[in-house]
Amino acid sequence: RKEVEQDPGPFNVPEGATVAFNCTYSNSASQSFFWYRQDCRKEPKLLMSVYSSGNEDGRFTAQLNRASQYISLLIRDSKLSDSATYLCVVTLPDKDSNYQLIWGAGTKLIIKP
């Protein structure tokens, strides 16, 4: 089983719709969680952190479910510019009290006019 799994998509969604996708992680010791956005043939950029209490940033809402070991990203009123691949990132502490990042392969989202 992969440490971090995402549905690769693509999710084809009409403009203005709401879309949500999940990311599951296998290690219960995972500490921190993030969503990065990667545009086609570009570098990843941090979209938002995912806190235990959930967090919202404009049209984007991220949730963490530790019991079921997944995080989610919900996008409301989707825009054409939201088309991208969304990468899930999970941190795990290592023996030296540093952390390692585990990256999901990403979910591709296509917003259609």
Added chain:
Amino acid sequence: NAGVTQTPKFRILKIGQSMTLQCTQDMNHNYMYWYRQDPGMGLKLIYYSVGAGITDKGEVPNGYNVSRSTTEDFPLRLELAAPSQTSVYFCASSYSTGLAGGYNEQFFGPGTRLTVL
């Protein structure tokens, strides 16, 4: 600030050739990283550095070498290129205390697309 810059943007190598991928950051970040991203796969950490003079292996270090002589520069060396090293290579940097749970955003360069034929 330019952020993280990488050169070259594209490169085609023949099997057995060597090359150095350059990475420079101007944010005075302690941590720097090299990742590779294969189609449909997550980012895989090749090497990382927590400061000048200190480097460590990541998940997939075989076939690569790094050095960190300054805070700003973190070049990645490919020796004896192989087709399996065809990938997109991203350099990233972050400011981090290194404490468990202490994560700071990673800033990425634009990537180098490498093809080995």
